[in-house]
Amino acid sequence: MIVKGQEDLEPWQFRRHYDEAIQRNYRDYKLIRITPRSEENLDYLKDLFHSQSPYELDFWQPPTHIGGLVDVTVAPQDAEIFVRDLDNHQLDYLVAINDLEQAIKSERSQDASIDYMQDPSEFRLDKYNTWSSIEEHLYKLRDENPDLVTLIEIGRTHENRSVLVVKVGGQRALTPEKVSIWVDAGIHAREWIAPATALIALDKLVNEYKRDPEIQNFLDNIDWYILPVMNPDGYDYTHSKNRMWRKNRRPAQCKKNYFHTICCSGVDLNRNFDWFFGSSGSSSDPCHETYHGPSAFSEPESRAVKEFLEKNPVKAFITLHSYSQLWLIPYGHRKRSYPQDYSTALRPLALRATKALNKLYGTKYAVGTGADLMYEASGASHDYAKGTLHIPYAYLIELRPKSTMFANGFLLPEKEIRPTGEETWEALKIIADEMIGQFVQPKIRPSTEKPIATTETQATETPYPYTEPTAPTTPKRLAVKTTRRTEERVVEPSSTTASPSSSTILPAPQKVVKCKDYGSYCKWWKIHNLCDKERVQQLCALSCLPECQI
Ligand SMILES: [Zn+2]
Numbered sequence: 001m002i003v004k005g006q007e008d009l010e011p012w013q014f015r016r017h018y019d020e021a022i023q024r025n026y027r028d029y030k031l032i033r034i035t036p037r038s039e040e041n042l043d044y045l046k047d048l049f050h051s052q053s054p055y056e057l058d059f060w061q062p063p064t065h066i067g068g069l070v071d072v073t074v075a076p077q078d079a080e081i082f083v084r085d086l087d088n089h090q091l092d093y094l095v096a097i098n099d100l101e102q103a104i105k106s107e108r109s110q111d112a113s114i115d116y117m118q119d120p121s122e123f124r125l126d127k128y129n130t131w132s133s134i135e136e137h138l139y140k141l142r143d144e145n146p147d148l149v150t151l152i153e154i155g156r157t158h159e160n161r162s163v164l165v166v167k168v169g170g171q172r173a174l175t176p177e178k179v180s181i182w183v184d185a186g187i188h189a190r191e192w193i194a195p196a197t198a199l200i201a202l203d204k205l206v207n208e209y210k211r212d213p214e215i216q217n218f219l220d221n222i223d224w225y226i227l228p229v230m231n232p233d234g235y236d237y238t239h240s241k242n243r244m245w246r247k248n249r250r251p252a253q254c255k256k257n258y259f260h261t262i263c264c265s266g267v268d269l270n271r272n273f274d275w276f277f278g279s280s281g282s283s284s285d286p287c288h289e290t291y292h293g294p295s296a297f298s299e300p301e302s303r304a305v306k307e308f309l310e311k312n313p314v315k316a317f318i319t320l321h322s323y324s325q326l327w328l329i330p331y332g333h334r335k336r337s338y339p340q341d342y343s344t345a346l347r348p349l350a351l352r353a354t355k356a357l358n359k360l361y362g363t364k365y366a367v368g369t370g371a372d373l374m375y376e377a378s379g380a381s382h383d384y385a386k387g388t389l390h391i392p393y394a395y396l397i398e399l400r401p402k403s404t405m406f407a408n409g410f411l412l413p414e415k416e417i418r419p420t421g422e423e424t425w426e427a428l429k430i431i432a433d434e435m436i437g438q439f440v441q442p443k444i445r446p447s448t449e450k451p452i453a454t455t456e457t458q459a460t461e462t463p464y465p466y467t468e469p470t471a472p473t474t475p476k477r478l479a480v481k482t483t484r485r486t487e488e489r490v491v492e493p494s495s496t497t498a499s500p501s502s503s504t505i506l507p508a509p510q511k512v513v514k515c516k517d518y519g520s521y522c523k524w525w526k527i528h529n530l531c532d533k534e535r536v537q538q539l540c541a542l543s544c545l546p547e548c549q550i
Contacts, residue, residue, distance in 0.1 A: 041066070126415075131229060329395060
């Protein structure tokens with residue numbers, strides 16, 4: 001914030017003057033964790049959040065409901081009086097972080113030997129990389145995998161950085177048409193775990209394509225559009241100047257009152273989409289953390305996403321945020337407001353995805369709309385994706401950590417990057433699997449076949465033309481070697497198994513084959529006699545290979 005005419009300012013406005021060109025230091029800033037126990041408590045906190053507070057506060061978790069934790073940082077000079085004020089209002093609170101600057105340092109790897117050995121600009125999946133190293137990594141990924149990876153610059157930011165979408169797609173689709181999935185991260189600059197998670201998903205898709213049949217299935221049937229850092233200006237700013245910056249870097253806008261002018265930078269990009277723009281949970285004050293901007297799509301980043309999605313329709317839209325472990329479904333602009341297929345399609349898939357996520361490390365997610373679980377917020381991208389673009393499945397995922405007494409909010413330790421990425425990938429696999437089952441599978445089913453689900457979403461889809469199966473080929477004979485479980489057995493090709501012809505695009509024959517189905521659609525392919533296709537046998541060994549059905 002830049003303040004002119006300081007001699008006329010109130011004391012709190014003096015305190016809030018920071019030169020944005022100088023690195024912010026959060027020494028002795030406190031993170032106060034408050035539990036509202038009554039309507040009065042809640043009203044007091046909401047008032048602090050929405051209106052001009054006399055204290056220098058930054059709400060990491062705004063007040064939502066009685067019993068819901070509120071995280072707010074307070075400047076050292078305001079801490080004592082703010083805490084006294086909380087006491088006066090009989091609020092339960094604790095000081096979760098006593099020195100925010102120290103907590104910011106602790107977010108990085110604690111392994112000094114690793115730090116000493118590593119070049120700070122080197123890209124690694126288990127650290128919080130700078131924007132320049134991420135950008136370099138993306139170009140390298142494209143150069144090393146030209147058949148799989150395409151880089152698309154969908155726009156440029158206020159500070160002239162690229163808004164870079166990575167398109168990842170395989171070449172061996174069973175059907176000519178593929179579906180698309182969108183994953184973005186880093187719309188809010190300080191939520192560093194989100195880009196790190198998107199980059200892990202990207203890494204799995206690209207680097208495991210050649211050896212993992214499940215990934216082959218995902219890439220051969222799906223074009224993935226991954227935008228690892230939607231707000232590169234803000235992200236870069238959190239690395240260079242202010243770790244706790246949230247918005248983009250729209251140049252400062254100034255507002256005047258009788259005596260002085262206050263200028264503030266940045267727009268909250270997740271309030272800048274045109275779903276009930278400016279109606280709830282966003283601010284018209286450029287100095288507020290949830291400033292929605294002068295108009296819907298006023299910002300180059302949100303406009304770039306809009307224009308890209310209008311030209312490149314997707315079936316699933318995932319936007320990654322942090323924190324509090326919530327899987328949010330549209331709509332978030334108003335409480336008890338749901339799309340028609342909320343309970344028939346969106347919520348069941350979200351529950352399955354979070355169940356798969358939970359299975360890996362036991363991480364628990366709550367599922368629902370942002371308005372019901374947290375607070376109303378208009379102009380969010382996932383609401384726009386569902387409400388305006390009619391993308392069937394749109395979700396906002398609030399990643400680790402959970403909003404608990406002992407977590408550090410946005411400052412998730414680097415050692416949690418890997419597990420967060422791994423468990424989120426488990427959820428994304430469920431989404432991908434469903435997109436193939438629901439939108440690719442009908443293309444190879446007879447047109448008389450009824451859809452799998454009877455959701456509103458699916459009912460509105462254009463029917464896909466039936467693709468005649470190609471002439472059957474003789475299935476490979478495989479000898480059963482060992483039995484692990486009834487649904488997953490390892491079999492080995494017999495010595496008489498013919499090698500694929502030199503013209504085939506299938507991967508090199510493997511010594512062992514797992515008796516496993518890589519998708520719920522396998523049973524449909526079997527029913528419709530597609531098991532004689534080699535690719536189907538690879539993906540659906542359990543359903544298709546006679547040896548697997550003993
Ligand atoms: Zn966010």
